[in-house]
Every structure is written in C-alpha cells, then in structure tokens.
Amino acid sequence: MSSTKIFLKSSDDKTFEIDETAARASETLKNIIDGGCLDGVIPLPNVSSNILPKVIEYCKKHGGDNGSSKKIANGGVDKDKEILPDYDEEEDKREKVRVDELKKWEEEYMDFDQQVLYDLMLAANYLHIKGLLDLTVEKAASMIRGRTPDQIRENFNINSDFTPEEEEEMILIEDEWDDEWAFD
Amino acid sequence: MKQTRDRIGDLPDGILHYILSLLPMKTAVTTGILSRRWRDMWKNTWVNVTKLVFDEEFINAQTQIQFVEAVNRFINLSNGKKNGKKIESFLISFHLHDQHQSSVEKWIEFIILQGIEELDLDFSHGITLGELDDLHGSFIKLPEILFSCNTLMHLNLSLCEFNLPVDFSGFISLETLQLKRVTITDEKLENVIFSCPHLKTLSLIQCFKLHSIRIVGPDLQLKSLKVVHCWNTYEIEILAPNLQSFHFYGDLLYGYSFENVSALVDVFMSSEGFEHTEPEHDYINILSSLSHLKILTICSGPLMYISSMEEYNRDDLPITFPNLKELQLQIGFLNMEYLGYVFSFFKHTLENSNTSDASTKWDLWKPVELPPSCVFAALRTIKIKNFHGSEAEMRLVEFVLEKAFILESLVLVSTHNSYSGGESGDMRKMDSPVECVSQSFQTQLRILEDQLESLPKASVGAKIIILCEEWKDESTPFPTHTECNAELLN
Numbered sequence: 001m002s003s004t005k006i007f008l009k010s011s012d013d014k015t016f017e018i019d020e021t022a023a024r025a026s027e028t029l030k031n032i033i034d035g036g037c038l039d040g041v042i043p044l045p046n047v048s049s050n051i052l053p054k055v056i057e058y059c060k061k062h063g064g065d066n067g068s069s070k071k072i073a074n075g076g077v078d079k080d081k082e083i084l085p086d087y088d089e090e091e092d093k094r095e096k097v098r099v100d101e102l103k104k105w106e107e108e109y110m111d112f113d114q115q116v117l118y119d120l121m122l123a124a125n126y127l128h129i130k131g132l133l134d135l136t137v138e139k140a141a142s143m144i145r146g147r148t149p150d151q152i153r154e155n156f157n158i159n160s161d162f163t164p165e166e167e168e169e170m171i172l173i174e175d176e177w178d179d180e181w182a183f184d
Numbered sequence: 185m186k187q188t189r190d191r192i193g194d195l196p197d198g199i200l201h202y203i204l205s206l207l208p209m210k211t212a213v214t215t216g217i218l219s220r221r222w223r224d225m226w227k228n229t230w231v232n233v234t235k236l237v238f239d240e241e242f243i244n245a246q247t248q249i250q251f252v253e254a255v256n257r258f259i260n261l262s263n264g265k266k267n268g269k270k271i272e273s274f275l276i277s278f279h280l281h282d283q284h285q286s287s288v289e290k291w292i293e294f295i296i297l298q299g300i301e302e303l304d305l306d307f308s309h310g311i312t313l314g315e316l317d318d319l320h321g322s323f324i325k326l327p328e329i330l331f332s333c334n335t336l337m338h339l340n341l342s343l344c345e346f347n348l349p350v351d352f353s354g355f356i357s358l359e360t361l362q363l364k365r366v367t368i369t370d371e372k373l374e375n376v377i378f379s380c381p382h383l384k385t386l387s388l389i390q391c392f393k394l395h396s397i398r399i400v401g402p403d404l405q406l407k408s409l410k411v412v413h414c415w416n417t418y419e420i421e422i423l424a425p426n427l428q429s430f431h432f433y434g435d436l437l438y439g440y441s442f443e444n445v446s447a448l449v450d451v452f453m454s455s456e457g458f459e460h461t462e463p464e465h466d467y468i469n470i471l472s473s474l475s476h477l478k479i480l481t482i483c484s485g486p487l488m489y490i491s492s493m494e495e496y497n498r499d500d501l502p503i504t505f506p507n508l509k510e511l512q513l514q515i516g517f518l519n520m521e522y523l524g525y526v527f528s529f530f531k532h533t534l535e536n537s538n539t540s541d542a543s544t545k546w547d548l549w550k551p552v553e554l555p556p557s558c559v560f561a562a563l564r565t566i567k568i569k570n571f572h573g574s575e576a577e578m579r580l581v582e583f584v585l586e587k588a589f590i591l592e593s594l595v596l597v598s599t600h601n602s603y604s605g606g607e608s609g610d611m612r613k614m615d616s617p618v619e620c621v622s623q624s625f626q627t628q629l630r631i632l633e634d635q636l637e638s639l640p641k642a643s644v645g646a647k648i649i650i651l652c653e654e655w656k657d658e659s660t661p662f663p664t665h666t667e668c669n670a671e672l673l674n
Contacts, residue, residue: 118191121199137199140192141206149217156192161219170217 006033007041008056014049015041018056022063027128046126051119054112058132061105110139114156193221197228204229208241209258231262232269236295239277240309251278252287259294271295273302277309279343281322289327296329301337301357303330308343308365313390316365323367331355341366348372354379364389370396377401384408392416399424402444436485442473449507452481456514456569468493471533472502480505481512487525494528503533512567523576527583560588571596571650573632582639591643596636597651 003019006029010016023029032042047055112120117136124132144152153160162170192200204212204226212226238255255276262271274295280288288305295303307324308316325345331352338360346368358380368376368391377383377399387410388394394414399406400423408429411420419439422430427445431452442448451474467486474480490503515522566584571577584594629650636648 115191118195121195125196125199133199133202137202138206140203144203144215145207145211147211149214152215153218156190158190158193158218158222160217161221166220170223 008047008052009041009043010047010049010052011045012049014052016049016052016056018059019063022056022059025059025063025129025131027130029127044127047123048119051116051123054116054120055123055127055129055132058109058129061102061109062129062131106135110135190219190221193219197225200225201229201232205233209237210242227261230258233262234269234272235275236271236273237275239275248278248280248284252280252284255291256287259291263294271298271300273304273338274300275302275304275306277304277306279309279311280307280324281319282324283322285324288324289329292327292330296333296335299335300333301335302340303336303338304340305344306340306342306364311343321367340364346372348375352379354381356381358383360385362387362389363391366391367393369393370398374398374400377404377406381405386410388412388414390414395419397421399427407447431481440470442470445473446476448474449477450479451477452479452512453486454481454483454514455485456483456516468503475504476507477505478507479510480508481514483514484516484522484525487515487522487529490532491525491528505533507562508533509562510565510567511563512569514569516570517572518568518570518574518577518580520576523580526580560584560591562590563588564590564592565595566591566593567595567597569597571598573635578635581636585639585641585643585646587642588646589642591641591646593647593649595649595651 003021006018006020006023008016008018008023008029020033023033029042044052117139120132121136121140123129124136143155147155152158160167200222204215207215209230212229215222216224216226236258238251238258242254274291276291292303305324311319323343323345325347326341328349331349334356336355337357339355339358340360340362342364344366346363346366352375354376359382361376361380361383362385364387370393373388373394377386378401381403383404383406385408386399386406388397389410389412391414394417397411397414397417397420399409400421402423402425404424404426406424406427408431409422409424409427410431411417411434412431413434415435417434417437419437419441420432421439421441421443422445423443425444426447428447429450429452430445430448431450433452433454433456436455440453467489471486513526515526518526566588568577568580581594581596585591633648633650
C-alpha cells in the first residue's frame with residue numbers, strides 16, 4: 001500500500017519527508033492532515049533539523065498500525081487472558097515476538113545523551129506523540145529516581161539559587177519533614 | 185559551546201510534572217530543595233496525582249506513628265486542592281493496628297469523595313503468619329462509609345475486619361475482590377457475592393473465619409476464584425455458570441461440590457504437604473464433573489484415591505479429560521509408589537484406546553507397570569513439581585515423552601531444597617538475572633539435561649525445560665501454574 005508523502009520543515013528551514021501513515025502517530029500532525037489545510041509543507045518552528053529525523057524515525061516505527069500498537073503499549077498482557085485459557089496461542093506467540101522486537105528497538109533508539117533527551121521531550125510534547133513522550137519522560141525520571149539532591153543537581157547542572165535565608169528556611173522545612181522522613 | 189546549562193529547568197511545567205509523577209513520593213519531595221524552579225513543583229504535581237501509593241518506597245518510617253503522620257500530611261496537602269481530578273487508586277502497604285483506626289477512617293472518607301476506583305489496604309505488610317497470633321485481633325475495622333462506595337472496581341484488603349453494615353446494598357461496580365487475613369464470616373461472604381453483580385475475580389487468602397464457602401448463584405458473573413490457606417474451611421460449594429478458573433490450595437477439604445460449572449476450564453486443586461491425611465471425599469465424583477477442563481493441577485490426594493478405587497475393581501471410572509491441554513502434578517516426593525498412582529490416574533483419565541486392559545492394575549507389591557494403551561491426545565504442557573531426577577521421575581518423564589504426541593513443553597520444576605545435599609543454589613532459572621548456582625550443582629544439572637535430551641520423544645518439537653521457582657509468598661499457591669504457562673508461550 002503506497003502512502004501519501006508529507007513534508008515537514010524544521011525550524012532551521014530544512015525539509016524532511018514522511019509517509020502520511022507515519023505522520024499520524026503525532027496528534028498535532030494528524031489534526032493538520034485531517035483539517036485539510038495541508039499546503040505542501042508543514043512548518044515546525046519548534047523542532048530543529050537535529051532532532052526531526054529522530055522524531056520521524058519513531059513515527060515510522062509506530063505509525064500505521066494503530067490497532068496492534070495499542071496492545072504492545074500495554075505490555076501485551078491482557079488481564080482477561082489469564083483467566084481465559086481459550087485464546088489463540090499462535091496469535092499470542094506472534095504478539096510476544098512483536099513485543100520483544102519492539103522492546104529491543106526502543107532500547108537502541110533510546111541510546112542518546114541528555115541534550116537529545118531534552119529536545120526529544122520537547123518535540124514529543126509539541127507534536128503530541130504520546131508514546132515518545134512516555135518513553136522520554138520515563139528516561140528522565142529514571143535519572144532522578146533514588147538519587148540524593150546533590151546527585152540530581154550534578155547530573156542535571158542545576159544550581160541552587162536559594163538565598164542563604166531561603167536555604168535556611170528550606171532546611172527548617174526539611175527538618176520538619178524529617179520527623180517522619182529519613183532520607184538516606 | 186560546552187556551557188553547562190540547567191536545561192531540565194527550562195522544560196515546561198507540564199513535562200516536569202509528568203516526570204515528578206513517575207517518581208516515588210520520597211524522591212519527588214526531595215526535588216523541592218534543588219532550586220527555586222523546583223521548590224513547589226512537587227506539591228502541584230502531588231495535588232494532581234491520581235494514584236496514591238503509600239508503601240515502603242514512600243517513606244522510611246520506623247514506626248506506625250511516623251507512617252500515619254506522613255500520610256496525614258499528604259492527605260492534608262491534597263485536601264481541598266483537588267481541581268476536579270479524582271484519585272483513581274489508593275494503596276497502603278504498611279502494618280497498622282487498630283490504634284490508628286481514626287486516621288484510616290479519615291483517609292478512606294477522603295478518597296471516597298474523590299471517586300476512588302482501586303483501593304488496596306495491606307495492613308499486614310511484613311507480618312508473618314506466626315506473628316499474627318500476637319496481634320490479638322487488634323485489626324483495623326473498615327468504616328461503614330466504605331461499604332456505600334459505588335465507584336470501587338478493585339478492592340484488595342489485608343488484615344482488617346470486614347463488618348458489613350446491615351443496610352449494605354452491594355458494591356455495584358466491583359470487579360475484583362481480594363481478602364487476605366480478613367475477618368469475614370461465611371454469611372457475610374455470601375452476602376457480598378450476592379450483592380456485587382459485576383464481581384469477576386475473587387481471592388480468599390488466609391481468611392480463618394471462613395468455614396463453609398458458598399459461591400452460589402445462577403447469575404454470578406464470577407470468572408475466577410482462588411481459595412488459599414483458609415485453614416478452617418472444610419467445604420466449598422460452587423454453582424457459578426461463568427466460572428473459568430478455580431484455584432484451591434490448602435488443607436484437604438471434606439466437601440467440594442461443583443454444579444453448573446460448564447465454563448470452568450482451569451482447575452488447581454492442591455493440598456500438597458497435607459497428604460498424610462487420608463482423602464475423605466469422593467474425588468471420582470468431583471473430577472467426573474470437570475471433564476471439560478483444559479488445565480488441571482492436582483496433588484497426590486486424588487491420584488491415591490483413584491488408585492484405591494481400583495482395588496474395588498472399578499476399572500470403568502467415569503473420569504476423562506478429552507480436552508486437557510495442560511497438566512501439572514504436585515507431588516512431594518515422587519517415588520515408585522507414587523509413580524504407580526500417577527500411572528493409574530493416566531490409565532483412567534486420559535484417552536484410552538483399550539479400556540479393558542485390566543492387567544495393568546496397580547499393586548503395591550508388584551513392579552510399577554506402564555499403562556500401555558493410553559495416549560495423551562491433547563496435552564501440550566506437562567509440569568512436574570519437586571523434580572529431583574529420581575528413578576521414578578525419570579520413568580515418568582520417559583513415559584510422557586513417548587506418549588504425548590503434540591507435547592510442546594515438559595517443565596520440570598525444582599524447588600529450593602529438592603536436591604539432595606542441600607545445595608543452596610537454584611537450578612537454572614529461565615530468564616533470571618540472578619545466577620547463584622554452585623559448580624557441583626551445575627555439573628549435576630548438565631548430566632541430567634543430557635540424560636533428558638537423549639530420551640525418545642513422540643513429539644519432536646517438545647521442549648524440556650528445567651525451572652527453579654522459589655516460594656516467596658506464603659499466601660500464594662506454589663508454583664503458580666498459569667504464570668509459568670504464560671512464560672512458556674513465548
């Protein structure tokens with residue numbers, strides 16, 4: 001099945017091609033396409049040419065197969081199946097293979113540095129690509145989870161901009177919480 | 185170019201809230217002291233959070249009082265600030281006794297107003313069965329207001345008193361109910377089942393006040409029933425036309441009754457560890473009402489019973505499982521005696537091309553004979569628990585491989601201590617990141633694997649899998665057959 005081509009223009013005026021089915025992975029693009037005011041090229045002033053190919057790569061993988069991608073997004077486990085042994089085992093095996101393949105793909109796809117992570121989060125947010133936003137935000141959360149404030153600051157180049165008085169106040173509040181909270 | 189910029193702080197609030205919402209509360213609160221940008225961020229995330237999880241991750245509380253105060257703080261923070269966002273799920277996993285009754289009542293009152301759908305109150309967290317007695321029944325009593333909650337879909341309770349108010353009119357949305365160590369009586373349970381029209385999954389675990397469990401109703405939607413270690417239960421009566429799965433684990437019952445269970449395809453009936461008790465009830469009657477099963481897990485009790493019936497020359501036992509796809513055997517230690525029981529079970533229950541073959545009758549004093557004529561017509565998975573590699577077990581494996589023509593997997597489960605010599609290591613656990621197998625153990629395992637691989641198979645593609653499952657949770661049947669099943673379907 002051949003698909004209509006769509007052209008996307010990055011913030012720095014570079015044009016990229018994407019299949020319409022793939023573009024539909026983005027709510028924003030989908031609305032523009034369905035709105036019918038598609039006039040050759042869609043300008044994306046918030047997405048640079050550095051990151052746009054990466055976004056397109058994600059859409060290519062996830063666009064077009066709306067029915068089954070949903071299942072995969074849920075981890076492929078249907079609650080009902082557990083108690084209903086009368087399902088198609090062959091179908092289930094194929095599904096499992098698909099899920100495994102996708103997980104592997106995601107792992108490779110997500111192998112990038114922090115700067116790319118910010119750009120991808122912003123692009124996914126702007127273009128309303130839920131799956132990509134979920135993936136990137138989870139990566140960001142995993143970089144914070146279980147870390148001390150100092151480690152988080154260092155990891156993300158966050159400077160504490162509290163005045164000395166505020167700092168004191170923060171510590172007081174912390175102490176209050178510390179009655180119940182023992183940060184390790 | 186390589187300037188260090190605080191780019192995470194530049195992200196829009198929406199994304200930061202999303203990130204914070206994925207963190208455990210403890211970490212989320214910590215972010216408040218990172219910088220000004222972050223100071224109140226977590227509080228705003230918190231008021232919009234729809235799933236509240238108060239567990240060990242949430243706080244390093246040492247005492248019940250510390251825990252309760254921390255939860256109170258959070259509840260106060262959200263109270264009145266909810267902008268139409270409801271709390272979908274609320275989880276407590278911490279041991280609390282009835283001294284904190286009033287706090288718990290306030291929390292429940294609060295979340296019910298938020299349209300709660302999933303409520304999980306595990307007050308027995310970290311309490312072993314042995315410690316249960318020391319609590320002298322000082323359990324949290326569920327407040328009446330809970331029983332008028334119409335939005336609840338999933339209710340999971342542990343260590344509390346379940347006192348139905350007189351005017352209880354049912355949880356109209358409830359689909360799953362799990363009661364663990366909950367004081368509920370037979371009558372109240374019956375009332376709950378009767379008045380929750382959409383209940384699909386019911387689990388009763390260590391509910392010691394249950395004596396006679398009746399799951400009876402021609403209109404019941406119930407699909408899955410699990411009864412685990414309800415030690416004072418002596419009988420179970422089931423009439424549930426939509427029931428698909430019934431799992432029982434615990435001491436032998438004096439009465440099972442199955443009626444109108446045409447949808448039932450998965451039965452797990454195991455009293456493993458209680459085999460010393462003579463089977464008192466008519467397993468033949470029970471099993472013959474379950475002939476449409478696809479998945480069956482049994483322990484040695486029914487097998488012994490069927491064997492003993494043979495002594496009365498009942499070779500025409502009315503038990504067949506023509507659709508059986510999966511069979512799990514839970515036998516404590518499979519020696520030649522038990523192998524005889526297994527074989528007579530096969531002889532009577534599986535597809536038998538020549539039923540008049542009386543010469544294979546099991547006799548304790550004769551060597552174990554194989555039932556020559558039976559074949560496994562539909563069996564795809566066979567799982568044998570407590571596998572040691574003994575002679576009797578190897579003979580069983582040989583037999584199964586020879587007779588099961590469409591077998592896909594033969595799973596041999598070794599448990600922690602099942603190998604002689606008390607090796608502390610696991611056997612090979614599939615997909616397990618933890619490898620703690622000692623050298624000699626591995627050698628032993630390799631020899632066994634080679635032996636198994638060289639056996640002739642009727643089904644060429646059949647996989648032989650050696651698993652090691654550890655019994656982590658005393659309240660679940662072990663090993664959980666369906667979970668293993670899911671694993672095998674990959």
